[in-house]
Amino acid sequence: MCGIVAYVGPNPAFPIVIEGLKRLEYRGYDSAGIATIEKDGALTVSKKKGKVADLTSHIGKLTPTGSIGMGHTRWATHGPPNDINAHPHKGASDRLAIIHNGIIENFATIKESLKCRGHNLASETDSEVLAHLIEEVLDTSSLGLFDAVRAALSQVVGAYALVVIDKKNPGRLIAARKSSPLVIGIGEDGAYYVASDATPIISHTKNVVYLEDEEVASLDVESGLRIRTISNDIITPEVHALEIELESIEKGGYEHFMLKEIFEQPQSIRDSIRGRINLQLGEIKMQGIDDHWEKWENASRILILGCGTSWHAGLVAEYLFEEFARIPVEVEYASEFRYRNPIIRPDDVVIAISQSGETADTLAAIKTAKEVGAHVFGVCNVVGSSIPRETDSGAYTHAGPEIGVASTKAFTSQVAVLSMMALHIGNKKGNIPRERFTRLIAELNNIPELVEQVLDQAPRIDEIAKQFSKAENALYLGRGYQFPIALEGALKLKEISYIHAEGYPAAEMKHGPIALIDDDMPVIFIAPMDDVYEKVVSNVQEVKARGGRLLGVVTEGDKDVASLADHIIEIPRCDDALAPLLSVVPLQLLSYRMAVLRDCNVDQPRNLAKSVTVE
Numbered sequence: 001m002c003g004i005v006a007y008v009g010p011n012p013a014f015p016i017v018i019e020g021l022k023r024l025e026y027r028g029y030d031s032a033g034i035a036t037i038e039k040d041g042a043l044t045v046s047k048k049k050g051k052v053a054d055l056t057s058h059i060g061k062l063t064p065t066g067s068i069g070m071g072h073t074r075w076a077t078h079g080p081p082n083d084i085n086a087h088p089h090k091g092a093s094d095r096l097a098i099i100h101n102g103i104i105e106n107f108a109t110i111k112e113s114l115k116c117r118g119h120n121l122a123s124e125t126d127s128e129v130l131a132h133l134i135e136e137v138l139d140t141s142s143l144g145l146f147d148a149v150r151a152a153l154s155q156v157v158g159a160y161a162l163v164v165i166d167k168k169n170p171g172r173l174i175a176a177r178k179s180s181p182l183v184i185g186i187g188e189d190g191a192y193y194v195a196s197d198a199t200p201i202i203s204h205t206k207n208v209v210y211l212e213d214e215e216v217a218s219l220d221v222e223s224g225l226r227i228r229t230i231s232n233d234i235i236t237p238e239v240h241a242l243e244i245e246l247e248s249i250e251k252g253g254y255e256h257f258m259l260k261e262i263f264e265q266p267q268s269i270r271d272s273i274r275g276r277i278n279l280q281l282g283e284i285k286m287q288g289i290d291d292h293w294e295k296w297e298n299a300s301r302i303l304i305l306g307c308g309t310s311w312h313a314g315l316v317a318e319y320l321f322e323e324f325a326r327i328p329v330e331v332e333y334a335s336e337f338r339y340r341n342p343i344i345r346p347d348d349v350v351i352a353i354s355q356s357g358e359t360a361d362t363l364a365a366i367k368t369a370k371e372v373g374a375h376v377f378g379v380c381n382v383v384g385s386s387i388p389r390e391t392d393s394g395a396y397t398h399a400g401p402e403i404g405v406a407s408t409k410a411f412t413s414q415v416a417v418l419s420m421m422a423l424h425i426g427n428k429k430g431n432i433p434r435e436r437f438t439r440l441i442a443e444l445n446n447i448p449e450l451v452e453q454v455l456d457q458a459p460r461i462d463e464i465a466k467q468f469s470k471a472e473n474a475l476y477l478g479r480g481y482q483f484p485i486a487l488e489g490a491l492k493l494k495e496i497s498y499i500h501a502e503g504y505p506a507a508e509m510k511h512g513p514i515a516l517i518d519d520d521m522p523v524i525f526i527a528p529m530d531d532v533y534e535k536v537v538s539n540v541q542e543v544k545a546r547g548g549r550l551l552g553v554v555t556e557g558d559k560d561v562a563s564l565a566d567h568i569i570e571i572p573r574c575d576d577a578l579a580p581l582l583s584v585v586p587l588q589l590l591s592y593r594m595a596v597l598r599d600c601n602v603d604q605p606r607n608l609a610k611s612v613t614v615e
């Protein structure tokens with residue numbers, strides 16, 4: 001939700017922290033702030049409503065020079081975006097400052113008792129109490145900074161990724177984590193980095209330590225890295241090598257991250273299937289399934305959990321698993337599942353889908369499922385994130401870093417992985433005739449080439465976008481495998497262009513949404529030549545009879561929808577089950593171009609953040 005970054009080492013902290021904040025801005029962009037300890041021992045804090053660029057112009061040329069510092073980019077939860085609520089927050093006596101990502105659930109109680117003890121808190125945030133609490137422990141005990149943070153956090157209920165700097169410890173960062181991600185980077189020059197994810201660290205070092213829940217780290221230029229739990233157990237840090245490359249988190253000449261990520265899909269899908277499909281042996285290999293085969297073989301139900309676009313990938317998976325694995329499937333919004341006393345049986349297999357691996361509702365739903373003994377399988381993109389660590393087994397999607405807030409390549413990689421899972425299980429259970437299985441895995445293996453062909457139509461899609469960019473509403477209709485794609489197309493459009501859009505099963509249109517159709521309403525039919533094609537053609541005719549500006553996403557060579565629609569975008573022919581991997585791509589491009597034409601901030605749409613780490 002918020003992004004945090006910190007540095008201590010031989011170099012000036014300011015440029016490193018600002019650069020890191022720019023990389024983390026996708027996590028939240030309501031306000032930004034930075035704190036440093038200067039050579040003369042002064043603790044300086046600058047913060048500003050708005051983006052990191054607003055912060056840097058606010059600071060101007062008088063940039064801090066201290067070699068310890070930290071920064072924060074905020075997605076507001078408690079208190080509106082303004083300068084006062086921006087992080088960092090200082091304690092009562094200006095001795096220390098903190099940055100925080102997460103929610104302190106008992107902040108109101110802590111705030112009340114701090115006030116009773118004479119503290120003046122300036123902001124409306126939940127986070128500020130941490131600064132006052134830690135400082136109070138330091139002032140009223142003989143504990144050093146490391147132990148004082150642990151002691152203060154033992155009073156806190158909620159989620160935090162926290163960094164503390166203290167004037168009296170000018171060579172030391174303290175970092176702590178519970179349910180919000182935090183990565184520590186270890187530089188070769190004795191520097192330490194702390195960040196919400198690896199993107200601010202990757203240009204400095206590839207050696208990282210992922211802090212676990214309830215761990216507190218001291219990163220000191222003299223005494224090195226030490227980690228303890230809140231209850232004071234010593235932890236030996238495990239150093240991992242980062243696998244992402246710097247180019248993967250840069251725009252690489254594209255106007256926006258979203259466009260770059262749309263065009264990366266041939267490669268990201270290739271990376272998702274690499275090493276998992278073996279055409280010679282005619283098989284799929286998925287360790288996470290094979291290692292727990294008895295769970296899948298005996299599963300009486302598959303429960304799929306996710307939010308937003310990941311939930312849409314889950315809906316595609318429902319069709320895939322029911323067709324191939326022949327196991328009943330239910331797909332749930334993780335955010336709803338948790339709050340309705342769900343019935344989960346020990347022979348249920350739960351699939352949790354998440355790009356970030358940090359979505360709070362999905363994480364909490366996994367915990368609920370695990371409590372009753374269900375086997376939980378994660379489909380995640382970000383390596384080392386919380387969800388893969390919480391699940392019993394899983395498969396990474398390997399889509400590479402996705403920075404644009406609107407999910408694109410993460411979705412197609414999720415669908416590619418879920419397709420392989422359904423085919424693998426179906427094959428192992430003997431549900432798929434050999435000839436069809438062999439054909440399907442060959443087609444799946446060839447999907448990246450077909451996505452390239454869809455992307456070649458970008459100039460044509462740009463032209464169509466011009467026709468629709470002034471619309472205030474849009475309707476997306478699809479059936480069967482294409483119904484989730486209608487939902488995904490509508491979500492993409494609304495989140496980045498602010499055009500109201502609805503996705504519907506095409507046949508449901510007659511039960512209400514058809515009333516919306518007039519001459520101005522763009523209606524986008526996702527109508528490849530699949531099992532339900534004839535039915536969808538009838539639905540297209542029903543819309544045509546009532547006005548509506550029709551765009552059809554159709555299989556190449558289509559005649560029926562083409563004769564009715566104002567515009568068509570063709571996708572290559574492929575098996576019905578794999579067509580979502582192609583049909584979603586023109587919808588991503590259409591949304592992107594419409595949003596650009598409307599002057600919207602495509603990579604950072606208003607009110608949104610890349611990962612939603614609050615419930």
Ligand code: M6R
Nearest residue numbers: 308309310354355356359406407
């Ligand atoms: O990281 P996750 O996949 O768990 O995120 C889930 C949703 O927050 C995410 O898909 C969101 O809906 C995107 N903005 C959609 O483009």
